[in-house]
């Protein structure tokens with residue numbers, strides 16, 4: 001199957017499977033797993049932070065960060081289209097007991113004016129604003145300017161508010177901005193990034209930040225049941241993600257450019273070029289949705305879901321140029337017979 005739904009569908013590579021087999025392991029809850037320890041050390045170094053924590057998922061990484069940065073009753077500021085707001089089952093209100101102050105994030109970039117206005121002053125009636133959550137690359141496919149994150153960080157610091165970055169696809173963002181990932185990470189107190197998306201690991205995300213923050217985060221991970229034992233078999237894949245797979249992500253971006261160009265060449269199809277920063281392509285088809293999806297599935301191609309009128313297609317390690325050509329050929333055929 002050629003699966004365009006997401007980069008989360010990537011399978012672990014052959015060298016990941018070999019690395020799993022050979023991984024040196026120990027009980028990570030005791031801090032005894034050498035492979036996890038190496039992964040945490042390398043992740044912290046690459047992101048330019050003091051320490052890192054290996055967590056089972058991006059959602060857990062974000063939620064642990066919120067728990068560690070806030071107290072129950074606080075308010076956090078985040079974007080209307082953000083993953084934390086929309087796709088984490090409202091966890092921050094349950095696990096951290098915080099309220100959400102939602103601001104506009106046109107194309108995935110937080111409105112700075114709304115953000116500023118959202119910070120609570122000192123008043124007996126108000127909750128405390130303790131955290132701003134940003135996201136880049138955003139799941140709209142957009143990478144905001146680095147200067148926007150720098151402005152937020154400067155503002156947050158002046159207001160004594162923490163800044164957490166959901167950087168699930170931070171390496172894709174770094175490619176788009178043509179900047180070291182540490183420059184992006186520098187703009188936030190904590191960053192979560194995923195190993196299990198375009199980086200092909202089967203499981204796992206990293207949370208990075210200051211040592212003292214990560215020590216607290218480690219305890220919250222245990223509280224949530226995320227303390228893993230011989231997790232080195234998974235961390236071995238994570239190391240492959242960091243040492244090998246992150247260096248090929250640009251190929252996915254180039255394939256997305258190619259896919260977008262091929263789609264645009266078909267009459268009546270519209271690609272949203274404002275959302276064309278990473279390995280995502282948002283396309284509007286002039287066809288019946290179910291008929292198209294059903295036809296493609298019958299021909300071995302799995303399509304993504306819709307956001308409004310647009311379907312999101314993603315390129316990744318398991319999609320080649322030939323796969324894209326095959327999809328376009330099938331699409332032209334569907335266009336002719338529909």
Ligand SMILES: Cc1ncc(COP(=O)(O)O)c(C=O)c1O
Pocket residue numbers: 056057058059060062083084135137138139166168169194196205
């Ligand atoms: C921007 C963003 N943040 C967080 C996550 C959560 O990651 P996970 O699925 O590993 O919980 C995702 C997953 O798609 C995401 O796209």
